[in-house]
Amino acid sequence: MTEEMQRIVLASRPDGAPAAENFRLETAPVPTPKEGEILVRVHYMSLDPYMRGRMDDAKSYAAPVPVGGTMEGGAVGEVIASGSAAFKPGDFAFGMFGWASHAVAPANMVRKLDPQQAPLTAALGVLGMPGFTGWFGLSEYGKPKAGETLVVAAATGPVGSMVGQIAKLRGLRVVGIAGGSEKCAMAKETFGFDECLDHRAHDSASDLRKALAGACPDGIDIYFENVGGKVLEAVLPLMNPHGRIPVCGMISWYNAGGLGAGAASDGLSAPALWRNILVKFLSVNGFIISNHFDRYPEFLKEVAPRVIGGDVAYVEDIAEGLENAPAAFMSMLRGGNRGKQIVKLI
């Protein structure tokens, strides 16, 4: 009898915010690894905002998930069969295993994890792609200098919390933005932000801007961009000359369809955006972390000891069961998570 696996496929493309009917749970036979491949049983899978982009058919830095295809994503699995001398059953590995209970992957496309060194889930968040994104974007494009002021939204998320903590370690004033008083308290108490503003308490960009101006008396030198929308509109006029804006995401605009000419701009016009770049001499850099894996060892060397030593905190929200991944994902896109959203399969 063939063992069966479960996976979640893209049933249809969302129109705006994803809904339950855009996903479908399927069963399939567990695949067999070929020479050079491993078969894993997934223990933890990651849910990340970028996955929303893959659900659209728009041209982006990555190909869209095809309708009927397994949703993509990083995960941690236990090797249960190996066609590679580099892995043996019982080893743990991180790879792009997708939203699935089992996966086969080339051994040279996965990374072996040492469960003694750090909890397995850390490979999905604080020491994984999101943490690396925050560290790299801040270091490479943010160019932080002690005494400057940094603003980052989704402050308790795995990217924002890394950005804020690294900036604090480098001597910056760090102001977060998050949704709700609980997250704002967490940003300050758990992650050491100097201030955190609740964007839900400020309906309009101009309201939020007033609050930001109070929290950033010397203006803003670095805005680490992961949300777009109202926050960007609030921040822009407060940017100091020679400010830097690393851009790794814009979750508030991910549901805006193709983001074409007609997409909601929340009152921020393209000329106003462009003019701010000119008159403030801003440096704006878009990036995706997968282009920069050569820097991953440097990140791990600097940050892993701080995570293990407790200088860099992290918070995880763990949903249970593959079948609950779509609901957890949709909730995350609405800001329902506090920290790194993970799904526990086993």
Added chain:
Amino acid sequence: MTEEMQRIVLASRPDGAPAAENFRLETAPVPTPKEGEILVRVHYMSLDPYMRGRMDDAKSYAAPVPVGGTMEGGAVGEVIASGSAAFKPGDFAFGMFGWASHAVAPANMVRKLDPQQAPLTAALGVLGMPGFTGWFGLSEYGKPKAGETLVVAAATGPVGSMVGQIAKLRGLRVVGIAGGSEKCAMAKETFGFDECLDHRAHDSASDLRKALAGACPDGIDIYFENVGGKVLEAVLPLMNPHGRIPVCGMISWYNAGGLGAGAASDGLSAPALWRNILVKFLSVNGFIISNHFDRYPEFLKEVAPRVIGGDVAYVEDIAEGLENAPAAFMSMLRGGNRGKQIVKLI
């Protein structure tokens, strides 16, 4: 009898495109230089798009010209009285003398010119602020590599023509955009552009984009931004991954009032603009050349010999008489000039 000077002051702030009534010709007594100052009689003054920005009361990188104040600008003058040992009558100097027949300036704020080395007007264009802007923005933020493709608008203007010629010298494919077939022919014949597109022949951004796609079969690696509007909208989707956009101006948007939320965006939304930066990993840098005068000697060392030797061409449009400066300026903002717009006073 006190000698009189003439100057053009900002009579009122324009609403949209400047009109004749926004300017006023005045007479005043010729000022006397104090210790450390020089008095010049202006021979040539420069007209530049950035001056439109100074006419608005909007916060920008420079204070606005006050209503009733002399219009600002660079000019070349002959020293007629000197309170400084560094200058004697008969010397020529470049300084921010404004739209005026005479000016007093601190000797340490002007630059002595050698009329034997290059024509005096070169200090206003090809070897002055516009040429330096093109060279610096391309070198510093454009990071040109042989074999890449560059696009620049206002291709026959003093910034665009410098950008194009330096890029050609560095081995790039260079595609210009200009208004009218005469300018397009000049871009190719005088300045050596590979192609030049007439934006007047392409009403919509999508039309212009189609033509650009044909002229840039390998996509666009560097877009040197000096116009904004339709050209930006046409270019963005054609940018290659890791493309660079130095931003030194946006003349097509200068007349859009305060460029606030309601300003015309020509169909380009802020989210679409921001998304292109993210998904193409673009590096966008706003700059003003006055922050980078430390690099001016390097520019002169590299480019002056090429101008004198004829490798770098330049074209000047010379209007006659201070009283005609407003008309020449308004015409320039509509694209009426071919090359560097200068006003000859003597």
